[in-house]
Amino acid sequence: MTHDVISGGQSIHAPDNLKKLLQSILQQALTVNDGKVADYIPALAEVKSDYCALTVATLDGKVTSVGDASTPFSIQSISKIFGLMLAMERMGDSLWERVQMEPSGQPFNSIVQLEWERGIPRNPMINAGAILVSDVLVSHYSASKSAVLSMVRGLCNRDTVGVDSRVHESEKDHGARNAALAYLMKSFGNIESDVEEVLDHYFWQCALTMSTEDLARSFAFLANRGKCPRSGKQITSHRDAQRINALLSTSGMYDQSGQFAFTVGLPAKSGVGGGIVAIVPDYGVIAAWSPPLNSFGNSARGMAMIRNLANQLGLSVY
Numbered sequence: 001m002t003h004d005v006i007s008g009g010q011s012i013h014a015p016d017n018l019k020k021l022l023q024s025i026l027q028q029a030l031t032v033n034d035g036k037v038a039d040y041i042p043a044l045a046e047v048k049s050d051y052c053a054l055t056v057a058t059l060d061g062k063v064t065s066v067g068d069a070s071t072p073f074s075i076q077s078i079s080k081i082f083g084l085m086l087a088m089e090r091m092g093d094s095l096w097e098r099v100q101m102e103p104s105g106q107p108f109n110s111i112v113q114l115e116w117e118r119g120i121p122r123n124p125m126i127n128a129g130a131i132l133v134s135d136v137l138v139s140h141y142s143a144s145k146s147a148v149l150s151m152v153r154g155l156c157n158r159d160t161v162g163v164d165s166r167v168h169e170s171e172k173d174h175g176a177r178n179a180a181l182a183y184l185m186k187s188f189g190n191i192e193s194d195v196e197e198v199l200d201h202y203f204w205q206c207a208l209t210m211s212t213e214d215l216a217r218s219f220a221f222l223a224n225r226g227k228c229p230r231s232g233k234q235i236t237s238h239r240d241a242q243r244i245n246a247l248l249s250t251s252g253m254y255d256q257s258g259q260f261a262f263t264v265g266l267p268a269k270s271g272v273g274g275g276i277v278a279i280v281p282d283y284g285v286i287a288a289w290s291p292p293l294n295s296f297g298n299s300a301r302g303m304a305m306i307r308n309l310a311n312q313l314g315l316s317v318y
C-alpha cells in the first residue's frame with residue numbers, strides 16, 4: 001500500500017498538505033448533486049442537505065478535518081459495528097451459528113432472503129443481522145444500551161456522545177419492516193428475548209449521534225490490529241478486528257459493497273444519516289458525512305470524497 005505520495009517535495013501527510021487535499025476534495029464533492037436525504041422519518045428528513053464533512057484520523061494520533069466535522073449527526077447503521085463488537089466478545093464463535101458472514105446482494109432491509117434462509121440473516125451489517133445482534137446484547141447484558149454507550153464514549157474519548165431521542169422514537173413509530181424481520185426470525189427460533197425489547201435496543205442504537213471526528217477516532221482500533229492507538233487498550237483481538245474489517249469489505253456498503261471494493265478498496269460502513277467510515281489498515285480511518293443518499297442508501301458525496309481521497313493517496317488494501 002502506498003501512503004507516501006509526495007507533493008512539491010513534501011509528504012502529502014504533512015498536516016498542511018493533507019488539510020489542503022481534504023479541502024479540495026470537499027469542494028469537488030459539493031458539485032455532486034445526486035441523492036436525496038433519508039425521509040422515512042421526519043427527524044432525518046429535516047436535516048440540512050448541504051452539511052458536508054471529511055475527517056482523517058491517523059494512527060499517530062493526528063486528526064485532520066474539513067467542513068462540519070464536529071457536528072453530531074445520526075450515525076444509523078454505522079452503529080451496527082458497535083453492537084457487533086460486543087456480541088462477538090460475548091458469544092465467541094457461536095455467534096456465527098445465528099448469523100452468516102456472506103454478502104446479501106439485497107437491499108439492507110430486504111425480507112425475502114430471510115424467509116428462504118430460515119431466519120438466519122446473511123450478515124450482521126444488514127438490518128436483520130443487526131436486529132439479531134441486538135437480541136444477543138439484550139439477552140446477555142442487564143443494561144444493553146449502557147454497555148454500548150459506555151463503550152462508544154470510551155472509544156471516541158467524549159463523554160457527551162448520546163442518542164437523539166426524537167430519532168429513537170420515530171424509528172419505533174415507523175419500524176414496521178424491522179418488526180417484520182424480527183418476528184420472522186423469532187418464528188424460526190432465532191430471537192431469544194422479547195421482540196419489542198430487541199427492537200427498542202436496535203432503534204436506540206441507530207439513533208446514536210456522533211461527528212465525523214468522533215467516528216474517525218472511535219474506529220482507529222480497526223486500523224491498528226484491534227488496539228486503540230490513543231489509550232493503548234486492546235479493544236478487540238487482532239483476529240476479531242480482521243474479521244470485522246472483512247465483513248465491512250464484503251457487506252458494509254450494502255448491495256453497493258462490490259462496487260465500493262472495486263473503486264475504493266477499503267473496508268467501510270455507511271448509514272442512512274449520510275455518514276461513511278472507511279478503515280485503512282496500519283494507517284488510520286477516513287470518516288465522511290453528507291446527508292443526500294444514492295439509491296442504495298449510501299451518501300452520494302461521502303462516497304465521492306472517500307473514493308477521491310483513497311485513489312489520490314493509493315490507499316486500497318487490494
Ligand code: DON
Nearest residue numbers: 076077108206270271272297
Ligand atoms: O433500520 C432502519 O431501517 C434505519 N434505522 C436505517 C438504518 C441504516 O442506516 C441502514 N442503512 N443504510
